[in-house]
Each structure stands twice: as structure tokens, then as C-alpha cells.
Amino acid sequence: MTVSDPVVEDVVSTISRTATEIRQGLVGRRGTVDEENPSGETQAEADIWADELLEGRLTEIDGIGEYASEERATVVDCGADPDGDAYAIACDPLDGSSNLKSNNAMGTIFGVYDAALPARGDTLVAAGYVLYGPITTMVLATEESVSVYEMSGGERRLVQSDVTLPEEPVVYGFGGGVSNWPDEFEAFAREIETELKLRYGGAMIADVNQVLTYGGIFGYPGLESRPAGKLRLQFEGNPIGYVVERAGGRSSNGHRSLLTIDPDDLHERTPVHVGNAELIDRLEDRPT
Ligand SMILES: O=P(O)(O)OC[C@H]1O[C@](O)(COP(=O)(O)O)[C@@H](O)[C@@H]1O
């Protein structure tokens, strides 16, 4: 099934082809390099490599005006104007790349914004992620629906359309470390852990995919030591918020939808909570 917007279709098929190469190219690129990304985190060899592959391909697409990623300081200008007819793409080339060491799941996240970056999440026209699990899958949310594809040989094959979160939540995963959680979040987490089953793997994409599959909640809260949390709004929070909201769930920074935050900076961080609406409502009901 192709996406009705031809530029978005071009982006999605380019990411499908590139993701297959990224997956194969992880072999031999598990080490870190002596560089930090704009968020001050040590980069893996694979982070830089995946970013360069995606940048090279996506900036060639007609109708794409900007490319930005977690791994580069500034927006790449590709000529067309995202405040006019063109779109802007924001990527997390490898989400969860610290899992390379232990060979656990990782992903590639993308958002297609109809605005110059940094942009609000409610200007997204599509967003999704590739999950490098035992099977490489893509979850794609557009204005029309949320679909799941299995990827093989650079092609994507639809396996589920009109995806919605299961009504009965089953799993939860919260990042950041209990000793670093603010008291209010800890109290919420204590409640949730008596109701749901823990699933936390250290790659947001893999953890969110469990929430989408089984129902539940994923959160990376603001921390005592870092009130804005760890995850980045443009590359992680917004795309994942868009996917989960399109699938009938909710996203939040603890107070309101991630998609309604006016960004000040390309690399700004935000607390991220996504999942079944009833659970996100309960989280927001607690004063923080
Ligand atoms: O190691 P922690 O604190 O649990 O952090 C895990 C979180 O960090 C991330 O790995 C950050 O993403 P990157 O790997 O793209 O920097 C998330 O995927 C994940 O949810």
C-alpha cells in the first residue's frame, strides 16, 4: 500500500531501502567514536554512519526542503522552503544505539513536518519508525491511518492497517532511574507497577512498540538531575507522539500533548509519556 501524498511516499520508500542497509551495516560498527552529538552524548560509529546515509538520500527528494537529525548540530537546507510547499524531515538515525553493545533492539525514527525546523508536532504530516528486532518492521502514521509493514530486501509489505492501541493496557516502561525520579512521578509509577507488567529495554522505539502492540504506557520523565528529561522533542517526542495519538492514544510532557509544544531549539529535550489515554490522563492529574 502506498501513501497518497507522493512526497511522503518517496520519503517512506527511501527510508525503507536505507533501513535495510543500516541494519546490514551495523555489523562491524558497534564501537563508539571520540565525538559527542549536539546533546552531549558519545556517538557510536553507527550513529554517524546511519545519519550520513539518511541525509544523502533524503535531501535528494524533490519536495524536501530541510533535513535535521539528532547527530548534527544544524539543519541541512536542501533548497525548497518548508514554510512554502516543501516538507522538512527530522530523524533519530539510530534510537537506542547504546544497545549495540549488548545486541538488543534499536530503531530509526522519522518525522515529516510541514514547517521549517524546529517545528511543533502538530505540523507533522507523517511520522514513523523502523524497528530492528528479530524482524525489521516499520510503523507508519499518516493523516489517514497507522500501518505496520514488514521489511525485506528494501521493500515494505503491509501486515496490519488501521492500527489502534488495545483498550486494556498490559505493559509499562519508565526510564531515567527510580532514585532520579521526582516524588510525584515515583508515586504514579508505584501505582502503575501494581497494575501492569514491566517491559523496559533501553530503546524508546522498542518499548513504545510494545505499548502499541499490547497497550500500556511508556515514559521518560523529567529527572531531579535533568528536569527536561533525556529525549528530544523534534527527533523522538514529536514523531512518537504523533504515531501514538494517531493510533488512538495520548502523548504528554506531563501537562499537555507533546504535539502542542512550541519549540525553542532544534535539540531541546522534553519529558515524554505516551500510551493509552486513560493512563496519560491519570499521569497529568498529578501536580508536578
Ligand atoms: O539508558 P536510559 O537512561 O534508560 O535511556 C534510554 C533511552 O535513551 C535512548 O536510547 C535515547 O535515544 P538515542 O539512543 O537515540 O540517544 C532512548 O531510546 C531510550 O528510551
Ligand SMILES: [Mg+2]
Ligand atoms: Mg533516540
Ligand SMILES: [Mg+2]
Ligand atoms: Mg539516536
